[in-house]
Amino acid sequence: HARRTEGVDKNVWVEFTQLAADYKAVNLGQGFPDFSPPDFVKEAFCKAVSGGPSMHQYTRAFGHPPLVKNLAKFFSRVVGRDIDPFEDVLVTVGAYQALFSAFQALVNEGDEVIIVEPFFDCYQPMVLMSGGKAVYVPLRPREGSAVLSSADWVLSAEELESKVTPHTKAIVINTPNNPLGKVYKTEELQVIADLCIKHDLLCVSDEVYEWLTYDGAKHVKIASLPGMWERTITVGSGGKTFSATGWKVGWAIGSGNILKHLKTIHQNSVYHCPTAAQEAVAQGFQREYELFGTPESYFQQLPAMLHHKRKKLASCLQSVGLQPVMPEGGYFMIADISSIKVDFNDQSSEDEPYDFRFVKWLVREKHLATIPVSAFYSPEHSKEFDKYIRFCFVKEDATLDAAADILKKWS
Numbered sequence: 210h211a212r213r214t215e216g217v218d219k220n221v222w223v224e225f226t227q228l229a230a231d232y233k234a235v236n237l238g239q240g241f242p243d244f245s246p247p248d249f250v251k252e253a254f255c256k257a258v259s260g261g262p263s264m265h266q267y268t269r270a271f272g273h274p275p276l277v278k279n280l281a282k283f284f285s286r287v288v289g290r291d292i293d294p295f296e297d298v299l300v301t302v303g304a305y306q307a308l309f310s311a312f313q314a315l316v317n318e319g320d321e322v323i324i325v326e327p328f329f330d331c332y333q334p335m336v337l338m339s340g341g342k343a344v345y346v347p348l349r350p351r352e353g354s355a356v357l358s359s360a361d362w363v364l365s366a367e368e369l370e371s372k373v374t375p376h377t378k379a380i381v382i383n384t385p386n387n388p389l390g391k392v393y394k395t396e397e398l399q400v401i402a403d404l405c406i407k408h409d410l411l412c413v414s415d416e417v418y419e420w421l422t423y424d425g426a427k428h429v430k431i432a433s434l435p436g437m438w439e440r441t442i443t444v445g446s447g448g449k450t451f452s453a454t455g456w457k458v459g460w461a462i463g464s465g466n467i468l469k470h471l472k473t474i475h476q477n478s479v480y481h482c483p484t485a486a487q488e489a490v491a492q493g494f495q496r497e498y499e500l501f502g503t504p505e506s507y508f509q510q511l512p513a514m515l516h517h518k519r520k521k522l523a524s525c526l527q528s529v530g531l532q533p534v535m536p537e538g539g540y541f542m543i544a545d546i547s548s549i550k551v552d553f554n555d556q557s558s559e560d561e562p563y564d565f566r567f568v569k570w571l572v573r574e575k576h577l578a579t580i581p582v583s584a585f586y587s588p589e590h591s592k593e594f595d596k597y598i599r600f601c602f603v604k605e606d607a608t609l610d611a612a613a614d615i616l617k618k619w620s
């Protein structure tokens with residue numbers, strides 16, 4: 210085997226998605242909706258598949274023209290600048306491949322990439338596989354006050370700057386954050402932007418949950434801050450945007466002179482993404498462009514629906530004595546398990562982090578699937594953060610009710 214496969218072989222999704230299936234668990238683990246995408250994109254997909262021969266053949270390598278045009282049109286309005294569909298946009302196999310292409314294209318051996326913890330787990334192996342070194346800076350719960358919301362988890366500007374060395378190449382952020390749900394405020398993004406500009410760093414901004422904010426939190430694109438368009442790669446996901454994670458349509462948006470390097474990786478690995486799925490996402494963005502800011506927009510309807518699901522899950526967790534951190538955005542809610550005493554009855558995994566053992570016990574004994582939060586920390590810091598588990602609330606009410614039943618019976 211090649212050396213780049215070493216140390217990146219364990220994967221939390223592989224492990225816990227299998228466990229959820231093995232135990233036929235009520236699944237609040239892996240983040241995907243268990244309800245259908247909206248009719249307008251399903252119909253667009255069906256229309257594409259039943260359409261002419263071109264929908265079944267290769268399309269443009271860097272993105273189906275209707276999709277890159279609609280992404281550029283839509284995001285030009287959001288970012289407040291003219292985005293060129295053919296220069297500044299790359300369509301990828303989900304946000305995953307946009308991230309992978311970014312690290313492969315921009316990180317050299319020995320380069321350092323700063324990752325804000327907790328982080329979507331794939332950033333670390335992707336940085337390693339590009340030959341880079343991951344350097345971590347944690348969001349920390351504000352001291353003193355009871356931690357009630359993801360807004361109480363903050364980044365220290367001094368601590369962040371202390372991580373910058375002459376080898377630092379990029380900073381990776383994720384807003385709204387997975388797993389915490391933090392939505393960075395403009396002031397917080399400005400601190401990161403100032404640092405990027407001062408030290409001439411790139412920024413990879415993973416914004417797959419950009420439409421999902423609650424209770425007045427507002428998503429801000431770091432690429433829209435002065436001086437940041439030129440150095441930011443913004444990553445998005447059609448799966449998360451239209452509740453169709455299985456379609457695996459994603460994108461990277463940024464200045465053409467950066468994007469061209471991601472295209473080089475793409476053309477030498479994946480080359481094309483599936484045409485019909487791109488066509489359907491293109492139609493979805495066309496509709497959303499027309500309805501933007503109106504109550505019919507899916508980008509208003511989905512967060513409104515999730516707002517209720519999030520409340521439902523939070524009150525259920527509270528009623529059984531699990532203190533949730535209320536997310537300002539995204540698909541997930543983390544909860545503190547330190548007050549729950551369980552006898553794992555299993556000596557075999559004693560060297561595993563506490564939350565991994567807890568989650569395995571929960572799926573094995575109670576048939577409820579969740580995700581251990583220490584999986585979103587570096588090996589160096591996971592010990593400090595092994596008392597939380599993550600619940601996905603983007604589920605049918607019946608699924609959330611089934612989870613509530615399990616929790617209530619047991620507590």
Ligand code: PMP
Binds near residue numbers: 417447
């Ligand atoms: N980034 C984050 C923060 C995620 O939670 C996910 C999982 N959906 C991805 C990227 C990957 O998205 P996709 O399914 O579009 O590859």
Ligand code: GLN
Binds near residue numbers: 239387
């Ligand atoms: N982003 C989703 C999650 O965090 C799915 C991750 C995956 O399937 N790799 O649960």
